[in-house]
Amino acid sequence: MKSRKNLFYIGMFALCGIGLAACGDDEGYDVYGDPFNRVxxxxGSNTYKIVQTPISTVSNLDFKWPAKCSKKADGTIKVVVEVDNSLISAYNEEHGTVFEAMPAGAIVLENAEMTxxxxxxxxxxxxxxxxxDDSNVLSTLxxxxxxxxPLRLVSAEGANSQLSTNMIEPTFLTITVTEDNMNHEATEYTGTGTLVADQSGWIATTNGTVETWYDPIESIFDGDYQTGCYITQSSGELQLDVDMGKAYSFEGIKMTYNGYDSSTWDYAEVGAFTSGMTVSTSDNGTDWKLQGEIDRSTAACVFYAPLTARYIRISVPNTGGWYGATLECGVFNVYAK
Structure with a gap:
């Protein structure tokens, strides 16, 4: 029994010793806070677009970047931000990109000195x-x-402030540029071009499957919307490539099929273009130039300026579903000048 009591007292003395040691440490150690108000x-990074059309430049770049401090300011703090193009090389190397510096005259930096x-x-x-807002400058981008x-926090002054030592990473605004020659305002073709009467020799190819319960792919050149092909692509983007045999100058493309007209409750010639499709052209069938993206269901895509090309590619995005990407086409032609 004595041995158990002895063990109990020894344990209690040990706990008391630990407690006293802890009290001694607390009394002899002070924690001092950061004397500065850290700014x-x-x-991070944000991605934006520039779209160049023959009549205007459109961009969604509008970025705001608020600076903060670690505690309420005792007085006014001045904060400065700048564009630092010296950071571009390291960014490109790290991300495997080749971005160029935005010309200084194209950037409007408001409130570079914040308060x-x-x-x-x-x-x-x-x-x-x-x-x-200078259209002459924008058109060159x-x-x-x-x-x-690249944006970088440069300095903070006033009210005992200093820049943070671990939260002043730069931010990078990346901007891609595309050219869009497609007139999205046009609901139908009203120009002076005419459909090509003789499409003999035109060749259509696709990376998809031409379903056998419809007509062969060549039927899209017979001028009859009631005949046509149905193409599917279960994986990836569907592409319909048309070789017109020679270069044509044209202002628009007609693509229709025998579809359902909800206004008449009957079958009729309806537009085969749908939102998300893109149109590209080529001189050699190898190097393609994107002309724009369709943003609605329509029978004709119309261009701001006439194009001259031999090859046309219609690309259809894959949105999933039973067949993946699909395209039903009865008539394919161009409004040639």
Whole structure:
């Protein structure tokens, strides 16, 4: 019994010793906070687009980047942000890209010098990046490599502030450029071109499967919308390539099939173009140039400016479903000048 009591007392003394040691450590150790109000900004990357058409330049670039501080400011804090193109090379190397610096004259950097008011933790005037409104400058932004705008937090001054040591990563705005010659306002072809009367020698090929319960693919050149082919592609994008045998100058493409007209409750010639399809052209059947993307169901895609090409490619995205990507086509022709 004594041995058990002795063990009990020894254990209690040991616990008391640990507690006293801990109390001694607490009394002899002070934790000092950061004496500075740290200014920080969250880095990252954002992707934007520039679309060049023959009549305008369209972009969705409009970026805001608010700076913050770790605690309420005792007074006014001035924060400066800048575009730092010296970061582009390292970014391209890390990501395997070839982005070019955006020309300085194309960038509008609003509120590059921001202010965090006294008593606040966020700037009152957030930095904003957009493109210039000068159409002459915008029309020159056509790099196939794309552009990049690296933004960096440069300094913070006032009210005992300093830049954060671990939350000042730069942010990168990447911009891809595409050319779109498609007139999205046109609901039908109203130009002076005429459909090619003799399509003999035209050849259509596809990476999909021409279903045998419809007509052969060559039927799309007979001018009769009631005959036609049905093409499916179970994996990936479906492509219909047309070789017209020679180069034509044309303002639009007609593509229709024998479909259902909900206004008449009967079958009729309806548009085969649907939203998401893209149109590309080529001079040699190997090097393709994207002309634009269809954004609605229509019987004709119309271009801002006439094209001259021998080959046309219609690409259909794969949206899943039983057959994957599909295309029903009864008539394919161009409005030649």
């Amino acid at each position: 920080y900004i969250q880095g 965090i008011p006294a008593g606040e933790r966020v700037v009152a005037d957030t930095v904003r990046v957009r493109l210039t 056509k790099s196939e490599k794309g552009y990049i705008i």
